[in-house]
Amino acid sequence: MNSKKMLAESLEKLLLKKNLDDIQVSEIVAGTSLSRKTFYRHFKDKYDLASWYFVQFYEASFGRITDGLTWEEALLSYLDIYQEKYSVLKNAYASRDINGLRGYDIAVTRKTYEKYLTIKGVNINSETMRFAIHIASSGGTDMVIEWLLSGMKMEKTKLVYLLKHTLPNDILKYID
Numbered sequence: 745m746n747s748k749k750m751l752a753e754s755l756e757k758l759l760l761k762k763n764l765d766d767i768q769v770s771e772i773v774a775g776t777s778l779s780r781k782t783f784y785r786h787f788k789d790k791y792d793l794a795s796w797y798f799v800q801f802y803e804a805s806f807g808r809i810t811d812g813l814t815w816e817e818a819l820l821s822y823l824d825i826y827q828e829k830y831s832v833l834k835n836a837y838a839s840r841d842i843n844g845l846r847g848y849d850i851a852v853t854r855k856t857y858e859k860y861l862t863i864k865g866v867n868i869n870s871e872t873m874r875f876a877i878h879i880a881s882s883g884g885t886d887m888v889i890e891w892l893l894s895g896m897k898m899e900k901t902k903l904v905y906l907l908k909h910t911l912p913n914d915i916l917k918y919i920d
Contacts, residue, residue, distance in 0.1 A: 748786050750776045752797040755790070759832040764794055764839040791843035794836055798845055801825045802852055810859045815919045816904050823900045826892055837889050846889060854881040857915065864918045876912035883910075 745753075754775030758767045769790055773780050787793040805822035809815055826833055836845045857877045858868050868877065884907050891903055908919065 747776075747778055747782050748796060750778060751783060751786065751793055752800070755793055755797060756829075756832050759835045762835060764790065764836050764844065765841055789843065791839070791841060791845075791848075794839075794845050795848040798836070798848065799852060801829075802849075806853070807856055810856060810863060815908060819904050819907065820900060823888070823891075823903065826888070827896060827900075830892065830896065833892055837893060846885065849889070850881050850885045853885050854878065857881060861915070861918055866918060873914055876914040880911050880915050 751772055754772045755767070757775060758771055767790055769780065769783055772790060772793065773783050783793075787796065802822070805825055806818045808821070809818040813821070839845060854877055857880055861868050861873070861877070867873065887903070887907060891898060908916070911919065
């Protein structure tokens with residue numbers, strides 16, 4: 745197993761028990777056979793590691809709207825992972841740090857929408873489209889985080905339906 749994966753596994757174990765803000769890099773490293781130096785060779789801080797951890801499953805789920813999955817299939821796959829990793833993600837998203845996972849999630853979602861829409865031949869540089877992408881990325885991310893933090897009481901399929909049908913029309917017309 746490579747160093748990044750080892751560090752991510754250690755972080756995941758710690759996130760089962762406590763908030764990301766309360767975890768120290770020394771604790772992450774202690775859960776591996778690696779050194780602090782190795783940690784900092786790969787990541788600038790624990791938030792950078794948390795972002796790398798997140799993108800591993802994001803790209804394998806919602807990120808796949810850019811390579812063939814429908815929007816609904818990709819989002820359901822993403823929500824499946826949220827259910828599987830509920831305790832870990834709950835503690836990761838509880839971070840109030842400016843470098844926390846929420847901001848990274850929004851940025852990755854924005855880039856995914858930009859790539860998806862560009863593939864569809866959409867000019868993503870107009871003011872209206874940039875604003876629509878921002879609304880879809882921020883609003884969608886916040887609603888998924890709220891769903892997670894409130895205990896995932898709503899059925900996934902209902903959440904997907906609501907998220908899709910409240911997308912800005914400038915984006916919705918390109919969603920298959």
